[in-house]
Amino acid sequence: MSTVSFEAPRGMRDFYPEDMAWRNRIFDAWRRSARRFGFQPYDACVVESLELLQRKSGEEVSEQIYAFEDKSGRKLALRPEMTPTLARMVAARQSRLPFPIKWFTVAQCFRYERMTRGRKREHYQLNMDIIGSEDVLCEAEILGAAVDAMRSMGMPDGAWRIHVSSRALLGELLAASGIPERHHPAVFIALDKRGKIDDSEIADLLRGEGLDEAAIGKTFALLAVNSLDEAAAMVAADSKAMADLRGLFDLAHAMGYGDLLMFDIAVIRGLSYYTGIVFEAFDLQRRFRAIFGGGRYDSLLALVGGQPTPAVGMGFGDVVVGEVLREILGDACPEPRAGYIIGYMTPEQRSAAVTLAAWLRADGETVDLSLVPQKPKHFFAKAGNSSALKAVYIGPDDVASGTAQAKNLQTREFESLSLAQPVQP
């Protein structure tokens, strides 16, 4: 019979056991930290209705959606992000959910892109959202959970920063510079392209929007504002946007991650629905794309036809953080040794090995039981390469004496296990 390709489809990832060690390190940290901060899990199928996704997504994303029809002609798609699905699920139960709600999910998302530099067409994303509160404590809780996850993965505090700004503040600054509010959405979108296209092209975009040369100059000048105090001097003393930003920095310090935050007026976020504080995390040298990002988007539910409801959310993908972690920690992902590996010399000792394995597993221990008899040399070589902490090799003498030796592969110490009635581990 002929051979089919053994490769995954282009842009899709296979995870062999050694890849799963990295993936689980990231996923486990995400789930543990989200729960530690009181977020509740939710999920939905990766297949969504195309109409919902097109409603919410920006134009660029729409072109990148994997769309298809099912056998009854229903227009479906693989979601490019989780937010439209979240909005749909919350809107469906808007009258009975106990707002504010704090929800998280680890969701696979698809985006058809030209393949450049190992870019993938699917990834997983931790999404955390708080819906139903305008308080900046929401932003602080979401960022606190993200920081907890980063630390839990082994990312040193010195290796990264959270860049924080506020679309509301930038709006106030633009207004103070004489740029009318009707131009602000277009200015946000143009400025967000900074670093991807030349400043001269951004200026062309602003000209196209109807801004004159003076206004364009003032817009670029705002990007030089590099501290909260400098910005505060340019807006009203009772600026709500400024109070929220200062409140977030205060809360971050109270929560133990204030030093990770920095004000960065250049953070804007591409999607049009953000309304307040926005943030993006980067490695210190800015060698990688954003590790996570998000912000306040109070118009989310109205977008799908629900009641207007304040909300803050973030997305944290598995690809970039994996690249940064490998860069800092190396490619190996050592897992702590745990559990048992059990081998035996001939088929005559197998029954004793099976029984010992059953006892240990009944006590909750992990046991890798050899499927075939092995010579001691082969068994201990395999045990050394495994993730087991204790290796038990059963030969004829052990069965005769009713006692086997468990070798601790870390300390090299031995302990006795009764084959008749093993010592409780």
Place this chain on the structure above:
Amino acid sequence: MSTVSFEAPRGMRDFYPEDMAWRNRIFDAWRRSARRFGFQPYDACVVESLELLQRKSGEEVSEQIYAFEDKSGRKLALRPEMTPTLARMVAARQSRLPFPIKWFTVAQCFRYERMTRGRKREHYQLNMDIIGSEDVLCEAEILGAAVDAMRSMGMPDGAWRIHVSSRALLGELLAASGIPERHHPAVFIALDKRGKIDDSEIADLLRGEGLDEAAIGKTFALLAVNSLDEAAAMVAADSKAMADLRGLFDLAHAMGYGDLLMFDIAVIRGLSYYTGIVFEAFDLQRRFRAIFGGGRYDSLLALVGGQPTPAVGMGFGDVVVGEVLREILGDACPEPRAGYIIGYMTPEQRSAAVTLAAWLRADGETVDLSLVPQKPKHFFAKAGNSSALKAVYIGPDDVASGTAQAKNLQTREFESLSLAQPVQP
């Protein structure tokens, strides 16, 4: 703006937090038991190449595949099962994997079916496979892990059984009844339809295959064989199939789940690639479809063009086991109370609450921190409905005294927490 549908696409599932409690109970048990039995995790993208899936799947499954083309005309599909992907991944590294390998995954699978009685078009499936060994210890290990998962989910031993047979044994029995080997594959497929179509229709299928009335009568007579001893009397004394089946029952008893196993010659499994022992788990009353199923399929790798390699595998879906568990345990999925919920009376106590939450979380505790000030009555009502074990409500007097009270919601006892330097929990 007009409203889009808030429903998930037809046949796809949303998981709200209360649904996730059930789902996590099942997924956590799967992962814990697979690891306890020494299986290593792997995974692959739900999007596969259509060619691979059509190569391996039976005709019926092919019609039910969600297929689509990406923007460069590549023919892709949402996998209906994990086995072809597993075969591809193993074949790709066949020369360097340390066989025998024991791998598991929890994989989402899609199947387009007419919607009847709440049947879904997607589900999740625990897959466990052992590749590279012919020993019946493989079957025993896979079933042992499945039993461990069932018990861990709370399924009582008295509520279900594992029905075990062997295609190799049935082949020997058919041969002993004078039915030539060339007819066996068709007989397997016909007999597998029992219960779904009338016996008269099965007889028609056998007639179509060229069996005469005497052979058809003998085939049905074999289905009345209801013990291993009865079958043993009909095959050669050195029957390998019989030795394997007896070996599996012996191992199951040594591993502590022998009483869950029963010989059932009617278990055949639909797919054509099984070659040896086959099994299916059912609730005792047979009110639900199979909870899990699998068997030995030694021709798996050859199917995709790899080297022939012995293998045993099983699939264990989340839908049927969820139905059976709810039937037995009720719809509620109580989770043990754990962690803290923290509230405060006015904005003046928020800072103390934030600091206490940060300390507790730094110690690894789960903390649900209220986002808004609440009256004590509202806070304790919310705490009672939460999954928290300890509720801390901070009022002005607590801040003044520097001490808050944590109420254990199970024992109703109080303990003091210092707001200046909290007691280590």
